[in-house]
Amino acid sequence: MLVLASTSPRRAMLLQEAGFLFETVKSIVSETLPVGMLPKPGVRELAERKARAGLKQWLELGGNSLDAVLGADTMVVLDTRILGKPANPQEAEEMLHDLSGRNHAVLTGVALLNGLGKLKIEVIETSVVFRPISTEEIKDYVSSGEPMDKAGAYGIQGGAKKFVTAIEGSLTNVIGLPMEYLTEQLKAWGIEQINIASRGVNHGVSASERFT
């Protein structure tokens, strides 16, 4: 069994759309990093913390036949600054002002862990360019509520799509899981897609787009 250690509805939808069977556990971890830790080691660390907390939870729930626990963390990085989830609407507006007209990186750390201590962590990077965004557009977008549970205060799968002028790398990595990398890696762990036929039933709107 694949166990997703996440509360993110987007991560669950991405895995489901790709045809993986999995169970979900909550993995509540501290997202505080040591002062001065760089973004890449930071997302690695948080992905590992989430996978380890998920494994503990799975075992406490009496789960068995575990193939792997998956933990992930997504960060937006502007220059050297890490933009996590905004604490309030004002911070969301500030983040979007800072991202306006700029190029930034989105990093997702992915950790796979099994009950025997096998651990594989990778950080995947996607580059995103935003056009200049007016103060009014930012206020409108923040008042929609969409930015509040998302790194960098935006959802590329939702209302922020119109701010994006270029993307280089995996799109699903920005939404929370790099599915191209992960599908290969899960295969290497003996975890196959079993439900590919369920894809494409949404008439052009993917489930992860509906789960903004």
Ligand SMILES: Cc1cn([C@H]2C[C@H](O)[C@@H](COP(=O)(O)OP(=O)(O)OP(=O)(O)O)O2)c(=O)[nH]c1=O
């Ligand atoms: C940049 C961006 C982020 N996001 C989301 C993905 C992640 O869910 C979230 C970043 O927060 P994370 O801390 O990575 O994840 P989470 O708290 O939502 O879920 P969990 O820790 O339980 O797995 O931002 C989007 O959905 N779209 C985007 O365009």
